[in-house]
Structures are given as C-alpha cells and as structure tokens.
Amino acid sequence: MNYSAELKKIITSQYLYSATRITLATVLPCLVLSYFGILKEYFLFPLGTSFVALTDQPGPFIRRRNSLTFAVICFVFVALIASLVKGIIALVFLEIIIFGMFFSLIGVYGQRLGAVGSLALVVLAIFIDGHLTGEHIFKGLLIFTSGCIWFLLIFLIVTTIQPYKLASQMIGENYLQLAEFLKIKANFYQKNPDFDKLYSQVISKQIEIKNLQEETRETVFKTRTIVNESTTLSRLLMMMFLNSMDLHEKLMTSESDYKKLQESFDKGDILVKMHNYLNILSDELSNIGIALQSSKRAKPLYNIELEFQELNVAYFELRNRQISPDTLENFMILRQIMMRINEITKEIEEIYKVFSQNVKLAKSLSTGLDLKKFLPNQEKINFKVLKSNISLSSSHFRHAVRVTIALLIGYLVSLLPFLVIGHTYWILITIIAILKPAYSITKQRNLLRLYGTVVGAVIAYGILYLIDINAVLLAILLISMVLCFTFLKTKYFWAVLFMTMYIFLSFNFLKPGNVNVIFKDRIVDTFIAGVIAFAVSYLVLPVWEHTQNLDLMKKSATANLTYFHSVMAKFLNQNYNLEEYKVRRKNAIISLANLSDNFQRMISDPKNQQKKLEVVHQFVTTSHLITAYTASLSQYANDERQYSEIDYESWTKKIESEMNQVSALLSDQKISETLKMDSHIEPEDSSLEDLILKRKTEIKENDFYDRRDPDKISRLTELKNIHDVLELIYSVAKEQRKVIEKYRYEKSTLLQS
Incomplete structure (x- = not known):
C-alpha cells in the first residue's frame, strides 16, 4: 500500500x-x-x-x-x-x-x-x-x-x-473511486484469483461509484457557476466530471471471460504484466483525483506511454512464439483486452491534457448535452408528497413510527428512579444516531456505536488520567473533533471513537474532575439506547430488504433491456441518439447498484428474512454481467466502421427475447410462443466462421504478420469479439431467465402444497 x-x-x-x-x-x-x-x-x-x-x-x-x-x-x-x-x-x-x-x-x-x-x-x-x-x-x-x-x-x-471547491473535491473523489475500481479489475489478471470475492468487490465498488456520481451530478449540474459561467475552471470541472463517467464505462468494457483467460495463459507471465500495468494506471487515476481535491495541476507519475510499449512488446513476443491454429482464438481475446487497455491509457492521457488547463482548449470545451436529463430524481418540496407517505405501506412512515416509539421508550427509561441516569439526552441522541430505516444498517451501527464508545471512553479516560496540561488536552480535543467529523460518513466506528474522546475532553474543560461519572454514564446510556434501538427496529413495523427485491429486479431488468436496445440501434442503422444512450447507460448502472445495495443489506437481515437469497444473488451477478458486456459492445457502436458479417437483427431478437421473458416472469405474465421461438433463432454468422478458418490455415502455413501497432487491431479480431460478446450476453440472459423460472416454479409448488 x-x-x-x-x-x-x-x-x-x-x-x-x-x-x-x-x-x-x-x-x-x-x-x-x-x-x-x-x-x-x-x-x-x-x-x-x-x-x-x-x-x-x-x-x-x-x-x-x-x-x-x-x-x-x-x-x-x-x-x-x-x-x-x-x-x-x-x-x-x-x-x-x-x-x-x-x-x-x-x-x-x-x-x-x-x-x-x-x-x-x-x-x-x-x-x-x-x-x-x-x-x-x-x-x-x-x-x-x-x-x-x-x-x-x-x-x-x-x-x-471558494465557489468551486466542493465540486472540485467531489470530482476528485470520483477519480479516486475509479482508481480503486481499476485496482480490483487488475486483480482478475493476477495468479490464481478468487473470482467470487473479486466479483463481490466489483459490485460493492459499483454501488459506491453510483452513489458518489449521483451526489456529484447534483452538485456539478445544478451549480450555476459551473453550468452557466464560461470561465476556464468551470468548463474544465464540467469536462473532468463527464470524462470520469465515460472512463467508468470504459473500465466496465474491460469485462471478459476471466476464467477462460486464466486457463489459456496461466503458464506465462503476460497476465501478471497486465495486472502490474493496470495498477500503474490506477495510481495515475489516484494522482488525478488527489490533484483535483487539492485544486492543483496533476503531473503524470509514470511514463505510461513507455510502460504500455513494454507491455505491448511482451504481448507480441508471446504471440509470435505461441500462436497456432489451436491458440488463435485465445490470442484474439487477449488482443482485444490489450486494445481496451490502450483505450483506457489514452483516456487517462487525454484527462491529463485537459487538466493542463490550456485556456484555448478550455474555451473550446462544450458538453453538447442536456444536463437536466442526467440529474438524480428528487421529490419536490410539497405537502402532497408528505401526505402520500402517511401510510403503513410507506417505509418512511414506518421508520418515523419506529423512531418515535424508541424515543418514547428511551425517555420513559430515563425517568425510572432506580436507574439514576445522569444524562437523559445521551440515550435519546444515541437512539437517533443508531436507528435507521434499514434493519441491517441499524444492526451494524448499533455494534459500531457500542465498540466505538467503549474504546473511545477508555482512551479518553487514560488521557485525562495521565495528562493535566490544558494546552495538550486542547490540542487532543481539536484533533479528535476534526477526525470525528472527517470519518462521520465513511468510517462510523472511528467517528464514534473520536466523538467520545472529544465529548469527554469537552466535559472535562467545563467540569474538571467529573470524568468517572461521565465514563459510567456514557457506557450505560449507550448500552441502554442500543438495546432499545435494536428491539424497536426488529419488532416495530420492520421493513425487510427482501420486500424490495422484486421491484428492484424488475427495474434492473427493464433498464438493462433498454440499454442493450440503445446500443444495438447503432448496429441496426436505426435512430441512434448519443444523449439518449448516455441516459440509458446511467439508468442501467443506477438500477444495478440499487439492486446490489439492497442485496448486501439483506445479508445482514435475520436468517428467516433472507428469503430467496440465492436467487437474488444469482440475479445480481447476471445483471452485473449483462450491464458490463453491453458496455463492452457499446464501444463498437461508437465506431463509424461497419461490421456487416454479424447478423445483428437475429442476435437482437434472440437476446431481447430472453430479456423480455425475464421481465414477463418477474411480472407474473404469460410468455408468448413468439418470444420462445425468437430465443432459438440461429444468427447467420457463417462468413465469420469462414474467415476464422481461413486465418487458421494461414497460421498453419506460417503466413502471419508481426504487426505491432497498439492502435490497430485486425478486423477479424473485432468481428470475433463482437460475436463473442453477443454470445456472452445471450448466455447470461438465458441463465438469468432460468433462475427466475426456477424461482417461480418453487413459489407455485409451495402455494399448491
């Protein structure tokens, strides 16, 4: 590290x-x-x-x-x-x-x-x-x-x-998150990767990126000084954020069949070299993020052009040594990955150019997008919204009831004469801090609050026992406050620990020598509040995460379908709108992240409330793969070149039939025979097979070129990759449909019994 x-x-x-x-x-x-x-x-x-x-x-x-x-x-x-x-x-x-x-x-x-x-x-x-x-x-x-x-x-x-400070810091944080995302992706190329663990990390990071992008969109697109002003800095910040979203998609396009890749190249060191190079690119993204956060110009840490050349040489030397009719398709996959890495490299180089803050460049920058379409949806401030949520069907109302009941119980407990509670408000404040709409978050914060309070109280007690110099105590107090507020949104345990420390020190300044009473009251009150919050969250109108799954699965399936359709529109020479495509891409990523987030919270629910956990897990994984593979396909849709050898119409019908079946099954609708038949269409890609066969013959006769241009890739490799990605999307969509079919069958069997 x-x-x-x-x-x-x-x-x-x-x-x-x-x-x-x-x-x-x-x-x-x-x-x-x-x-x-x-x-x-x-x-x-x-x-x-x-x-x-x-x-x-x-x-x-x-x-x-x-x-x-x-x-x-x-x-x-x-x-x-x-x-x-x-x-x-x-x-x-x-x-x-x-x-x-x-x-x-x-x-x-x-x-x-x-x-x-x-x-x-x-x-x-x-x-x-x-x-x-x-x-x-x-x-x-x-x-x-x-x-x-x-x-x-x-x-x-x-x-x-400092009107731009917050926006600059948030955009910088986006790049830092992308750096961590790329580091996780790099680990797929290391020796003997744990695929299940890495996919889980990818999905978790997608959730973090989605939440941060939503916050940043609102900050950037609704800040008048950034959107309307024509200053160099405002335009640069806007472009830096839009570039980060495009880069996010490029990182998603690097999705591949990693297990097959590891099997094909496990004996050499080319994958390890890819892993190392991707970590270098991750460091560059971190460098850009840190520079944005500190409002400084970023300078590259490495000569990434030279580093990529070395990786390119390693690839071609391996190719020239080992390529054969049997390994051709493996090297075509590897070549495609090299192209993706090259595109990410160029994107980072372009970001550095934008970051140079060239005035002429800045004045020429224009998004050309209707930014309102990219803003997160928010409830308008009107009474109707509040009124519509006054119902037991509303999770917000149920949470409000739980909070109110917990506060009433907490206040009642504080009045009990035999407990002799010295700080009534500590119980109530702790209840408010712990009790959240989701049971899983309440459970987690409950434990973190208790652990943080105990550790913080012990440390603070030790400090007050050993140190009696007010200047030193004040310095510790200031540091504790800063660290508490710094970690409040990201690391709750540490936030509570430092909060407890500065509370102890504050009370010591106000009432010196009262530390024993504070120590006892703080621990006891936190424990009482934790018990109340946990009991209320479990017993009073709980909202279990499994109740949200079906709706989120429907939204994710629909968003993936529209995203895929938007990409295929370009291949089918239909109306292709770049702005509409980007909106649909955003919706697919957000829907996937919401579903994944809900699933992760469900894991912390009681065992009897983790209903259909395996089904939801499989659906989340397949949804992630469909989104990622569609993003990979979109790179060719943005290209002006034509790939007429692929039967796009048949592939579109075939894949969309599976996706539509998933949506129908989730909505308890009957699947038409037409949809079932479309799923069995055989695309006429025979010309592609002929080209591959011809290429294998050439290699067998030692007739191949040692082409080392990192910007060029053979048309056959591109065709093969498009075909493979379409096949992967179909395979995953089919697997997802089978998962839902099995779920519905089990459900109907249970009802009949």
Missing part, C-alpha cells in the same frame, strides 16, 4: 476540509468565550454552531443555503418548545410524538432534509429536560440561535470565496 498517497487522499478530501471548517467554527468562539471566562454561561453558542454544521450536505449552493436556513429555524423552534414544556410529562410525550413523526418523515424529501430532521431530534433531546437553559430560557435560546446563525454566515463567506 502507498501510505503517502492514502494520506494525501484523506488530507485533500472534502471530508477533512469540511471537518476542519466545522471544528474551527465551533472551537474559535469557545476560545474567545473561555478567554473572557464566560464559556460555561455561553456554551449553547458553539453547541448551536455544531448542530447546524452537521446538517450541511454536499450539493448545489442554493440547496445547501436553504437547508441550513431551514435547519436554523427548526432548531430554534424545537429548542423553544422543549424549553417551555420541560417538566410537564404529558406535554413532553406529546412533543416527542409530534416532532418524532414530523422530523423523521421529512426524510422523504432526500438526505439533506433527512439530516435536518435527525439533528432537530437531537436538539429536542438536548433541551428536553431544561438543564441547558435553566431559568433563563430566552437568554439561552438567544445564545443558541446566535450560534446557529454563526455557522450559516461562515458557510456563506467560505462558499463565496
């Missing part, structure tokens, strides 16, 4: 940048207040700042500004109501029910308002017993409001000074 590069990724990331901003915005007022000796009296100021800061989600400036403003209003209102009804048990229960339902339900409008809702409930937990405001309610609320507005002002100032 390159530890230097890994460190640079973290240092230049949006997470550390945002964490540092939140920490400084929170701590600087604390230092000023502490200097004047009034920190305890004005502690609500930094508290309000940190709450509003945590609602700031990546996205367009206007959306971020509006959500932060809405957060300030919600937090102040909740704090006011909670302070006014404190001690009146009946009204406290009523406010928990009203606020619990409302602020959990606004998650229907997306992650941004979902974050505002969750933090609003945290504010409720903090103010619920009135210990923060005391008798001076309005003075405390004024201080709290000032702290909330303070972060809003900081946000407005920072984004005005």
Whole structure:
C-alpha cells in the first residue's frame, strides 16, 4: 500500500476540509468565550454552531443555503418548545410524538432534509429536560440561535470565496473511486484469483461509484457557476466530471471471460504484466483525483506511454512464439483486452491534457448535452408528497413510527428512579444516531456505536488520567473533533471513537474532575439506547430488504433491456441518439447498484428474512454481467466502421427475447410462443466462421504478420469479439431467465402444497 498517497487522499478530501471548517467554527468562539471566562454561561453558542454544521450536505449552493436556513429555524423552534414544556410529562410525550413523526418523515424529501430532521431530534433531546437553559430560557435560546446563525454566515463567506471547491473535491473523489475500481479489475489478471470475492468487490465498488456520481451530478449540474459561467475552471470541472463517467464505462468494457483467460495463459507471465500495468494506471487515476481535491495541476507519475510499449512488446513476443491454429482464438481475446487497455491509457492521457488547463482548449470545451436529463430524481418540496407517505405501506412512515416509539421508550427509561441516569439526552441522541430505516444498517451501527464508545471512553479516560496540561488536552480535543467529523460518513466506528474522546475532553474543560461519572454514564446510556434501538427496529413495523427485491429486479431488468436496445440501434442503422444512450447507460448502472445495495443489506437481515437469497444473488451477478458486456459492445457502436458479417437483427431478437421473458416472469405474465421461438433463432454468422478458418490455415502455413501497432487491431479480431460478446450476453440472459423460472416454479409448488 502507498501510505503517502492514502494520506494525501484523506488530507485533500472534502471530508477533512469540511471537518476542519466545522471544528474551527465551533472551537474559535469557545476560545474567545473561555478567554473572557464566560464559556460555561455561553456554551449553547458553539453547541448551536455544531448542530447546524452537521446538517450541511454536499450539493448545489442554493440547496445547501436553504437547508441550513431551514435547519436554523427548526432548531430554534424545537429548542423553544422543549424549553417551555420541560417538566410537564404529558406535554413532553406529546412533543416527542409530534416532532418524532414530523422530523423523521421529512426524510422523504432526500438526505439533506433527512439530516435536518435527525439533528432537530437531537436538539429536542438536548433541551428536553431544561438543564441547558435553566431559568433563563430566552437568554439561552438567544445564545443558541446566535450560534446557529454563526455557522450559516461562515458557510456563506467560505462558499463565496471558494465557489468551486466542493465540486472540485467531489470530482476528485470520483477519480479516486475509479482508481480503486481499476485496482480490483487488475486483480482478475493476477495468479490464481478468487473470482467470487473479486466479483463481490466489483459490485460493492459499483454501488459506491453510483452513489458518489449521483451526489456529484447534483452538485456539478445544478451549480450555476459551473453550468452557466464560461470561465476556464468551470468548463474544465464540467469536462473532468463527464470524462470520469465515460472512463467508468470504459473500465466496465474491460469485462471478459476471466476464467477462460486464466486457463489459456496461466503458464506465462503476460497476465501478471497486465495486472502490474493496470495498477500503474490506477495510481495515475489516484494522482488525478488527489490533484483535483487539492485544486492543483496533476503531473503524470509514470511514463505510461513507455510502460504500455513494454507491455505491448511482451504481448507480441508471446504471440509470435505461441500462436497456432489451436491458440488463435485465445490470442484474439487477449488482443482485444490489450486494445481496451490502450483505450483506457489514452483516456487517462487525454484527462491529463485537459487538466493542463490550456485556456484555448478550455474555451473550446462544450458538453453538447442536456444536463437536466442526467440529474438524480428528487421529490419536490410539497405537502402532497408528505401526505402520500402517511401510510403503513410507506417505509418512511414506518421508520418515523419506529423512531418515535424508541424515543418514547428511551425517555420513559430515563425517568425510572432506580436507574439514576445522569444524562437523559445521551440515550435519546444515541437512539437517533443508531436507528435507521434499514434493519441491517441499524444492526451494524448499533455494534459500531457500542465498540466505538467503549474504546473511545477508555482512551479518553487514560488521557485525562495521565495528562493535566490544558494546552495538550486542547490540542487532543481539536484533533479528535476534526477526525470525528472527517470519518462521520465513511468510517462510523472511528467517528464514534473520536466523538467520545472529544465529548469527554469537552466535559472535562467545563467540569474538571467529573470524568468517572461521565465514563459510567456514557457506557450505560449507550448500552441502554442500543438495546432499545435494536428491539424497536426488529419488532416495530420492520421493513425487510427482501420486500424490495422484486421491484428492484424488475427495474434492473427493464433498464438493462433498454440499454442493450440503445446500443444495438447503432448496429441496426436505426435512430441512434448519443444523449439518449448516455441516459440509458446511467439508468442501467443506477438500477444495478440499487439492486446490489439492497442485496448486501439483506445479508445482514435475520436468517428467516433472507428469503430467496440465492436467487437474488444469482440475479445480481447476471445483471452485473449483462450491464458490463453491453458496455463492452457499446464501444463498437461508437465506431463509424461497419461490421456487416454479424447478423445483428437475429442476435437482437434472440437476446431481447430472453430479456423480455425475464421481465414477463418477474411480472407474473404469460410468455408468448413468439418470444420462445425468437430465443432459438440461429444468427447467420457463417462468413465469420469462414474467415476464422481461413486465418487458421494461414497460421498453419506460417503466413502471419508481426504487426505491432497498439492502435490497430485486425478486423477479424473485432468481428470475433463482437460475436463473442453477443454470445456472452445471450448466455447470461438465458441463465438469468432460468433462475427466475426456477424461482417461480418453487413459489407455485409451495402455494399448491
């Protein structure tokens, strides 16, 4: 592992940048207040700042500004109501029910308002017993409001000074994810690869890339300064992001029959050399990503042209030594992979040219795309959307009920006299942090929260026991805060660990010598909250992942069919629209990632809720292969050359018949005889077979050329690869249909019995 590069990724990331901003915005007022000796009296100021800061989600400036403003209003209102009804048990229960339902339900409008809702409930937990405001309610609320507005002002100032910073960091992160994706793909070429493990890693990485691309699309395409302004930087950022999406497809096109490849070339070292070269390209992508995150120009780490030449020489030397009529088709496959590697190499070289920020080049850049079509779908902010989700059929409503019930139980437990709980709000805050719409995520966060809290508390206790120098403790506090906010979205265990540390240190500054009480309360409260959250998520209106599978499978099957049809339109000389093709490509990748994500969550559900796990797993794997092979085929659709030797019409009917059968089976529809007959069509590719036979004869007679141009490939190799990819798509689509047929047969047999 390159530890230097890994460190640079973290240092230049949006997470550390945002964490540092939140920490400084929170701590600087604390230092000023502490200097004047009034920190305890004005502690609500930094508290309000940190709450509003945590609602700031990546996205367009206007959306971020509006959500932060809405957060300030919600937090102040909740704090006011909670302070006014404190001690009146009946009204406290009523406010928990009203606020619990409302602020959990606004998650229907997306992650941004979902974050505002969750933090609003945290504010409720903090103010619920009135210990923060005391008798001076309005003075405390004024201080709290000032702290909330303070972060809003900081946000407005920072984004005005650096309008492109977030977009640049997010685009950079896209390249870092692509680098990791390429590194996984490279492992298919190493000695004795674990194919099942690698395919699982590929699918997991596809999910991460899809989620990040969705967030980046919204940030880039809806940021006015990037879309509308004609500055060099805005155009470059737009093109860098679009290039990353095209590169993602090129990486998907490198899909091949790896098992057959390993069997054919397991004795030589050509595959290992490919593995090493792909890792070099992965390092270059990481380098580009880090440069984008740090707003610097990227310079190549290697002479990739020379590195590729060496790989090319190794391939041709092997070919010249071992090619024969028996190995011809194996070398045709390998040659095609070399071409794909060459295309990825050229794409990276082109990205470096764009990154050089040549002014003339930048002014000539134009996407030519209707960017609105590439934006993620989001619910509009209107009451009808909220109203339509007030039903037990809505997963959002069921989650809101679970949160509300869990908060009511948590508050009840805190009132029990024999428990003597010192910090009521810690139980409620932990419940809010752990309890998520999906049981699997709740289960995972529950364990991570407990482990992180225990480890963090032990470390913090040791620090306070051994160190009594305030300057050192303050430095540790600052570092803990930065690391907590940095890992909050990516590594929850570490986020909780550092959160626990800075909470301990903060309380020590406010109330020195109180560490034993804090240690006991923190551990006990976390354990109680974990038990409540787990029990409620399991028993109260649970939404199991298997209930989502059928709908997601239908969407994935439909998206793959339309994606394949869009690619074949070019071969069939039908209306081929590049923009429509890219939209369908995006939809296929998103549908696949959503299905894969749901499957991975289902694995964490209770065993009795992992229904048809093997069927879904096979469907996810075959869907991934269909998407990847279609992406491979699309590279030829983008070419102006004609390949008339292939019977595209028959192949299209044959493959689409299988795909349509899958969609029909998933919708419990009867399969027509026409569809069944189309599946058995035999494409007339006899001329291709004749060409291969002729080529084998030439090789047998030692009549072949030592052609070493990495940019050229024989027409026969291209024809063979197109034929093989079509055959692979058909084979996988057929396998997928059989999987669903078996599932339906088992289901009908079970119902009859």
